[in-house]
Amino acid sequence: MSEIWVLVDTTADGKVRNVTYEVLTAAVKLKEKNSATVAAVFVGESAGAIEGDLGKYGADKVYKVEDSALKDFNPSAYASALSEAIKKHNPDIILGGNTLQNQDFLPRVSALTSGGLVLDAVDVDISSSSTLSIKRYRYSGKSISGITFHDVKPMIATIRPNTFKAVESAGAGEVIQETAQIPSQENIKVLETKLVPKDRPELTEADKIVSGGRGVASTENFELIFNIADSIGAGAGASRAAVDSGYVPYEMQVGQTGKVVAPNLYIAVGISGSVQHYAGMGSSKVIVAINKDPDAPIFQKCDYGICGDLFEVLPALTEEFKKLS
Amino acid sequence: MKIVVIVRQTPDTEAKIAANSSGNGIDETGLKWILNPFDEFAVEEAVKIKESTGAEVVILGIGPDRALETIRTALAMGGDSAIHIKDENFGATDSYATAKLIASKIKAMGDVDLILAGKKWIDEESGQVAIQVAAELDIPQATIATKVDVDDAAKTVKVQSEIEGGQRIIELNFPALVTAERGLNEPRYASLPGIMKAKKKPLEEVTVDAINLEELGLAQENLGADGSRYKIDNIDIPVINRSLNVLKGGNSDMVESAEVQAAAENLTKLLREEAKII
Numbered sequence: 369m370s371e372i373w374v375l376v377d378t379t380a381d382g383k384v385r386n387v388t389y390e391v392l393t394a395a396v397k398l399k400e401k402n403s404a405t406v407a408a409v410f411v412g413e414s415a416g417a418i419e420g421d422l423g424k425y426g427a428d429k430v431y432k433v434e435d436s437a438l439k440d441f442n443p444s445a446y447a448s449a450l451s452e453a454i455k456k457h458n459p460d461i462i463l464g465g466n467t468l469q470n471q472d473f474l475p476r477v478s479a480l481t482s483g484g485l486v487l488d489a490v491d492v493d494i495s496s497s498s499t500l501s502i503k504r505y506r507y508s509g510k511s512i513s514g515i516t517f518h519d520v521k522p523m524i525a526t527i528r529p530n531t532f533k534a535v536e537s538a539g540a541g542e543v544i545q546e547t548a549q550i551p552s553q554e555n556i557k558v559l560e561t562k563l564v565p566k567d568r569p570e571l572t573e574a575d576k577i578v579s580g581g582r583g584v585a586s587t588e589n590f591e592l593i594f595n596i597a598d599s600i601g602a603g604a605g606a607s608r609a610a611v612d613s614g615y616v617p618y619e620m621q622v623g624q625t626g627k628v629v630a631p632n633l634y635i636a637v638g639i640s641g642s643v644q645h646y647a648g649m650g651s652s653k654v655i656v657a658i659n660k661d662p663d664a665p666i667f668q669k670c671d672y673g674i675c676g677d678l679f680e681v682l683p684a685l686t687e688e689f690k691k692l693s
Numbered sequence: 694m695k696i697v698v699i700v701r702q703t704p705d706t707e708a709k710i711a712a713n714s715s716g717n718g719i720d721e722t723g724l725k726w727i728l729n730p731f732d733e734f735a736v737e738e739a740v741k742i743k744e745s746t747g748a749e750v751v752i753l754g755i756g757p758d759r760a761l762e763t764i765r766t767a768l769a770m771g772g773d774s775a776i777h778i779k780d781e782n783f784g785a786t787d788s789y790a791t792a793k794l795i796a797s798k799i800k801a802m803g804d805v806d807l808i809l810a811g812k813k814w815i816d817e818e819s820g821q822v823a824i825q826v827a828a829e830l831d832i833p834q835a836t837i838a839t840k841v842d843v844d845d846a847a848k849t850v851k852v853q854s855e856i857e858g859g860q861r862i863i864e865l866n867f868p869a870l871v872t873a874e875r876g877l878n879e880p881r882y883a884s885l886p887g888i889m890k891a892k893k894k895p896l897e898e899v900t901v902d903a904i905n906l907e908e909l910g911l912a913q914e915n916l917g918a919d920g921s922r923y924k925i926d927n928i929d930i931p932v933i934n935r936s937l938n939v940l941k942g943g944n945s946d947m948v949e950s951a952e953v954q955a956a957a958e959n960l961t962k963l964l965r966e967e968a969k970i971i
Contacts, residue, residue: 480828485788556863625731672963
């Protein structure tokens with residue numbers, strides 16, 4: 369029986385990332401159309417007992433491709449380990465979250481397995497002949513394309529985080545242990561991995577985000593953004609203008625040349641709402657704008673807004689948000 | 694040392710995008726083209742390495758005739774010479790076939806130490822081609838670099854990049870491929886003398902037929918839309934359809950100080966009860 373694989377993404381402390389459950393949910397949706405088996409696939413040093421959690425979200429099987437050589441993420445080693453498992457089991461479809469790690473090593477997997485790869489899907493579907501089709505944005509969010517795989521196996525796609533809501537669905541979670549023959553990796557060395565403890569959710573996975581723009585006007589004033597973000601457990605982002613002005617680091621940038629995010633709630637503060645910014649957050653479910661310029665383009669691209677001075681509005685709104693919990 | 698920078702031409706970031714008449718591509722009429730913004734960081738980094746080590750910088754562009762303009766921009770920034778792989782079907786050819794074409798040309802050069810590219814092409818919204826070039830050449834890669842340190846004597850490059858939840862530094866032995874993230878450097882503008890000089894720099898043009906496709910495991914029919922591993926069925930221009938419920942002041946567009954509290958309460962209520970989002 370044909371298999372749909374879902375790549376397991378874990379945090380540094382070994383927990384399965386929510387995006388994995390979202391992608392499992394997408395795989396279960398496909399399975400209902402072609403009665404395939406859904407298998408979660410872990411590649412890394414040691415999976416731990418993750419099969420229970422994966423089974424809860426519909427994984428019929430859990431492949432564990434484990435090796436001490438997979439301790440630090442290295443795209444060559446990971447690609448080699450996954451490709452070997454693919455050649456052995458011949459899955460039709462491989463899905464993963466559009467995470468930095470998957471974007472880094474799946475192109476190598478597609479090269480090693482002669483598979484087709486499409487990144488950052490916002491919808492997936494399957495035809496009666498089990499051909500995968502997806503929807504994805506191109507041209508900086510200015511167009512959305514329907515793309516169908518063509519006469520190729522495996523069909524590999526990554527899915528934008530927050531696109532599917534993770535839904536539980538019973539799966540057996542039967543563990544299958546795989547061994548990996550990893551070629552020696554003398555031409556690549558991980559010298560240092562520094563995990564920065566974050567006070568707030570990662571932008572690409574956050575359920576809510578508050579971003580500040582040029583209107584915030586200084587590094588110190590960004591405290592206002594952090595405060596309101598913390599009042600609702602949101603991630604904190606910024607526009608390119610705020611990053612270019614040096615208020616906050618590049619990691620916080622949302623937009624065409626920054627991160628692409630799709631939270632349920634995106635609050636844009638002091639951001640005019642350029643095409644480039646919208647390209648990075650336009651697939652958010654609800655967009656709120658706070659800006660003092662009534663003609664700011666963001667007011668033509670939002671669900672709710674307050675036309676007002678952010679230095680007056682943010683403290684008041686933060687207090688209101690705090691009353692909710 | 695020898696550095697190759699892979700460059701790509703993309704529509705200007707401000708360009709309006711419309712579907713073409715067949716509905717599976719974009720209408721190129723009147724479109725302004727630029728050097729892919731992330732490739733600018735790659736070119737700048739190569740030129741910086743050249744300035745400190747005396748490296749030779751080869752610009753490698755792939756695309757139809759119009760891509761030559763972009764290649765010249767990269768030469769004007771400081772590239773020494775250029776190769777233009779001409780593929781009129783480019784854009785329809787899938788990423789892996791594109792990567793094979795690029796890799797075969799680099800392989801033929803023989804003595805390349807470092808390959809630089811942008812982290813993604815902003816039109817395709819994908820960074821897979823550069824990585825597939827590394828895979829095809831069987832060399833290590835470090836993507837989304839925010840800092841690059843080359844040790845010419847040791848023939849290694851140290852690369853800092855963002856990972857989920859932090860940062861890391863990896864060291865690659867030459868030959869290696871590195872993709873550039875915004876923040877890596879501040880790309881210089883091509884000066885007027887630079888632009889004049891670029892026109893005289895060596896340029897090799899390779900048409901896709903001239904590369905031995907069979908040796909690459911490719912046939913002519915692997916190129917273009919028919920040979921692609923996926924097909925673009927349609928392109929839609931998303932319509933922004935949002936409720937535009939903007940709270941304004943009583944007497945002017947802006948909410949005045951006395952009205953702020955009411956506006957904050959009102960917005961909170963809408964988000965809670967109507968949008969059910971907080």
